[in-house]
Structures are given as C-alpha cells and as structure tokens.
Amino acid sequence: MDFARNTQTDVLVIGAGAAGMMAAGRAARTGARVLLLEKTGQCGKKILVSGKTRCNLTNTAGLAQFISMYGPNGRFLHGAFSRFFRDELLSLFTSCGVATKVERGGRIFPVSDDARDVVTAMRSYMTQGGVRIIFNSAVSAIIPEGPGGFTVRNGSGDYHARCVVVAAGGASWPATGSTGDGYKMANALGHSLSPLLPALVPLVVKETQLAKSMQGVSLRNIRACAFQCDASAADETLIPSYDSGRGAKKSSRPPVLESRFGEMLFTHFGLGGPVILLMSLTVVRALAKGPVSILIDLKSALSRDQLHRRLLADLDRFGKRKIASILKEYLPAKMIEPLLALAGIDAHTPAHQIGAGGREKIIALFKALRFNISGSLPLSKAIVTAGGVSLKEVAPRTMASRIHPGLFFCGEVLDLDADTGGYNLQAAFSTGYVAGESAAQYARRRP
Numbered sequence: 327m328d329f330a331r332n333t334q335t336d337v338l339v340i341g342a343g344a345a346g347m348m349a350a351g352r353a354a355r356t357g358a359r360v361l362l363l364e365k366t367g368q369c370g371k372k373i374l375v376s377g378k379t380r381c382n383l384t385n386t387a388g389l390a391q392f393i394s395m396y397g398p399n400g401r402f403l404h405g406a407f408s409r410f411f412r413d414e415l416l417s418l419f420t421s422c423g424v425a426t427k428v429e430r431g432g433r434i435f436p437v438s439d440d441a442r443d444v445v446t447a448m449r450s451y452m453t454q455g456g457v458r459i460i461f462n463s464a465v466s467a468i469i470p471e472g473p474g475g476f477t478v479r480n481g482s483g484d485y486h487a488r489c490v491v492v493a494a495g496g497a498s499w500p501a502t503g504s505t506g507d508g509y510k511m512a513n514a515l516g517h518s519l520s521p522l523l524p525a526l527v528p529l530v531v532k533e534t535q536l537a538k539s540m541q542g543v544s545l546r547n548i549r550a551c552a553f554q555c556d557a558s559a560a561d562e563t564l565i566p567s568y569d570s571g572r573g574a575k576k577s578s579r580p581p582v583l584e585s586r587f588g589e590m591l592f593t594h595f596g597l598g599g600p601v602i603l604l605m606s607l608t609v610v611r612a613l614a615k616g617p618v619s620i621l622i623d624l625k626s627a628l629s630r631d632q633l634h635r636r637l638l639a640d641l642d643r644f645g646k647r648k649i650a651s652i653l654k655e656y657l658p659a660k661m662i663e664p665l666l667a668l669a670g671i672d673a674h675t676p677a678h679q680i681g682a683g684g685r686e687k688i689i690a691l692f693k694a695l696r697f698n699i700s701g702s703l704p705l706s707k708a709i710v711t712a713g714g715v716s717l718k719e720v721a722p723r724t725m726a727s728r729i730h731p732g733l734f735f736c737g738e739v740l741d742l743d744a745d746t747g748g749y750n751l752q753a754a755f756s757t758g759y760v761a762g763e764s765a766a767q768y769a770r771r772r773p
Contacts, residue, residue, distance in 0.1 A: 335361040335458075336769035337762070338478050338487035340465050341508065342369040344751055345737025346493030347448040348758030349765070353491070354455030356766035361485060362457055363478070364503070365464035365494075370445035371502035372495065376751065377433075381441035383419070384412045384755075385748040386432035395573040395744040396753070402742065403753060405723035410759040412752060422447035433748055468492075468511050470730055475772065488769040489732035491725075491761050496711030496738035497522055508739035509714060516729050518716045520741040524708030525607040528598035529620070532698040539664040540592040548590060549626040550601045552583040552609050552699075557619035562694035565623060571608060573745055583618070584608045587626065597697065604745050607712050610702050622695040624657070633689055641685070645678035652677055656692070665691050710750055714741040725761035732768055736761035 337353040339346050342364035354360040373381055385392065389407060393400040416426055416434070424447045425437040436443050452459070468490055469477040475488040494508030509519055531537050549567075553560040560581070570576045571584035578584060583605075590599035597620065605620075612618045625633055640652050650673035653662045666673050669687035671680065680688075705711060715735050719728045727733035736757035744750050 333361070334486045335359045336488050337361070337491060337765045338363065338476070338485055338489075339491040339493055339762070340468075340478070340511070341365075341493040341495055341503075341737070342459065343372050343493060343495050343502075343504075343737060344370065344448075344754040345495075345758035345761070346491070347452055348755050349491045349493055349734075349736055349762035350457045350459075351448065351451040351455050352759045352762030353766040354452065354457045356763050358766035358769050360455070360457045361487070362452070362459045363463040363465055363480065363485070364459060364461050365507070366503040367461050369449055369459070370441075372499055372504060373445050373448075373751075374441045375499065375502065376441060377435065379441050380435050380439045381444045382433050382435055382746070382748040382751065383426065383444065384415055384434045384752040386412075386428055386434065387747075391573070392749065392752070395747070395749045396742055397572045399717055399742055400744075402717045402720075402722045402740075403756065406725070406753075406756040406760045409763075410756045414759075415752065415755050418451065419444070419447055422450050431747055465494075465507065465511065468515060468733075470515070470733075473772075475732060488772045489734065489765045491734045491736060491765050492739055493735075493737045493758060493761070494739055496714065497705050498524065498708040498711045500706050504711070504738070506711075508735075512715045512735065512739065515727075515733065517719050517727065520713040520716055522705060522711055522713040523607065523610050524702050524705045525610075525712040525743045526603045526709035526746060527606045527610070527702045527705075527707060528593060529596050529602055529606055529609060529699050530701045530703065531596035531620075532700045534595060536664055536668070537592050537596050537697070538594045540661050541594045542592065543658050543660050544589065544591040544599065545622075545624065545658070546589050547587070547626060548601070549585060549587045549623040550590060550597075550605065551585040551621050551623070552605050552612070553619045553621065554581045554583055554612050554616060555619060556617045557621070557696035557698045560619050560621050560694075560696065562621055562623075562690075565621060565694070571605065583612050590622070595703075596699075600746070603709070606702055607743070609699055613699065613701065618699045620697050620699060622697070623693050624695060625692045630689060630693055633692060634685065637685055637689065641677040641680055645676065647677050649673065649675050649677055649680055653688075665695070709746070710743045711738055712741075712743045714739050717741050723760070724764035725757055726764055726768070732765075732772070734761040734765050
C-alpha cells in the first residue's frame, strides 16, 4: 500500500543512512509498522562513498579498544554494543549474502570491495520486514502530540506515528543528504547540542606556499606531532616515539597535543592523509585555545645522530655532486628544492661545499618540518561531524529521548564520533538497531 497524507504508523524513521536503515529494519522485524522518510532519492548515499566506495563496515578491535576510539563519549556505547556488536552485524550481512574480509588495521570490508552490496543488503533487510520507504521526502518539523504520539510534517503532508526515530545524519558530506537537519529537529524539540566540529578533515596551514610547492607528495612512515604553540616555539625533543591521542594506549603531556605515525600528504592548502585526519579533531579543538603547530619527522626511523652520520658520509663520498642530487636518496623529488630553500642552500651547490651549518639545517628540517595551523577545511568537507545531540539527554540502553517519550535518536546525529577504521559505521549500525527495537517495543505499549 502507499502511504498517503495523514497516514498513521507505529514507527516513523527519518533518514535512510546506515543508522536509519538498521533502525527501520529492526523495528519492522520486531513487529512494528514502519515508515522510512528519506530526503534524497536513494538509500545509503553516504555508505556508497565510505571507505573510498568500498565501505569499511567495522573493525576486529576488542571491545575496550573499540570504546576508546570514541574518546570519553565512548562509554555511552556500552549498552548498544552489548546488544548488537560486530559479530551480530557480520552475521546479519552474511544472512543477506554479503561476505566480508579483514584488512590492515583490523578493517573489515565486503569481499566484493563494493559498497553497493552493503546498501542492497540493508534494503533487503528492510523489505523483508515490510518497511515502507518514501524518497524525496524532507521533514520540516516533528510535532509532539502528547499521548497521541507525533506528527511529522513534510512538503507532501503530515504523517502520524506513535514514535519517531531521528537518524538524519550529521552535517558533513552534504551531497549525501547530511545537511544537519537532525540537529535542527532535536534542538526544536528542546534537546541541547554539543558544538558541531569537523572531524577527520584536512588541515589548512599558514605556510600555504610551502605546502603548495609540495602538493601531491605522499609520505609514508613519518611521525606528525601537534603542539599547542607556535611552530617556532615547538621543541622537537618533546616529540614522542609512540602514538598518543584518542584510541592510543598513551596520552601526551602539554604542549604536545597528539602524535601519530603513518602516512600523510601535502595539498595546495596544507596537510592531509591518514595521520593528519586522525589528529584533526584534536587540532580543531585546540585552535580555540591558542596557536597550534604540527612538526613532521620525515625520518622517524633514524635518530638525529644516525641521520647526521649518514648525511655526512654521503656528502664526503659524493662531494662533486650537487646537493639536490644527493637528497634524492632521502626525499621525494618535489620536496628537495622547497626544503633546500628553507635551509638557505642553493640546490646546485656541490656537496663538498655544504659545511656543518648547512648540514645542521638540513637535518633540522628532516627531523622537524614545521607548519603553523590556521584551521581546517569546513564541516561540509569533513568525513565525520563531531558534536551533536547531547548524550546526557538520551538513554544509552534504548536510544530514547529523556525529554520526549516516544522519540529516539541514532547514528551521527548523536554526539559520537571516532577515528577511521570502521568505528563510525559500527556505532551507526549498533545505535540504529537498539533505537529501532526500542521504538517498536514502545509502540506496542501505546494504546
């Protein structure tokens, strides 16, 4: 049947992303009549672009490590994960015909490497439960009707439901439909919001010309360290040899904010790549307190003394070569002239003319290439939205609003975010499952 104006239903879900589809499917399979309203023309648009279109579903990390990836707010997820966690999620996808595999870092992907299979599986999960979906249906308001439930208003009319699940996503990647609608709905209903910030987002530097001169260069096995101070004041001896920050086993001491080892890249505006994305939320928050800088150890496997001995030996052995030629063994070609310019050394200078002062300047740049951070790309360019509906106002075992009975939240609209690796999608699926089941149970108790 078609849902027409003034239709009554048990559970109305807003948003057909990972959390919304899971909530709708679970509510329907728990016996509720379910209507899903999606503002765009298809389900799972953000899933389709996640994991570079491969969809990193979840991770093999243990529960304690999993919880740590969300920072202090991770404690909120204990209830949801106790009811629906990785094993249950993978079992669901297996039952829908989606086989999975484990890759580096414990990341779990579909064997097909195709996010479309994940969306198809979720569509099947909902269809088999009897979920009705209306596309191109943007919600303009949720109106509580006391014991009578809610009226949900959109351009085509009003829909009446015993309970409502808000799964409208965050405010990043607006092309997927995540334009912050859920935050507005929650706020209009009296829920408070934690400040919205971009997470997993590239950073903009003040030294834009330097970054632009190395644009496109991708580096491996580097260590990036963020400091709460100007780059010129950052003490490179404080750079830890271990990872620190959210999800890491160790924390940093001021002025060090966070330290990460791995891959990064230079862009025309600044810094990007995995380690930068992981540090970005810490940096964005720290910018509100004062200057932030990032020092990059380009040769983290070598101590300063080891690097000095190696460079000195190469300069002695190939004294007639130009310094730029020798540094090709140390750096990507596109980085050589910019770094030599920083050191005040002409790229054509013969190696035997590089004195102790010149060697020290080169080594200093290798061990601590310095950038001052001016900000990040906007929220619309972030992978994840940090902030959202305050967790203090949502019951962790049911995802129910503590303000309006019959109202539930799940997914990115909540003040939950994590690093890359499948953690954000697992939280969406888990909170969606609990919200859908809880909403169906609530609807059954309503007259």
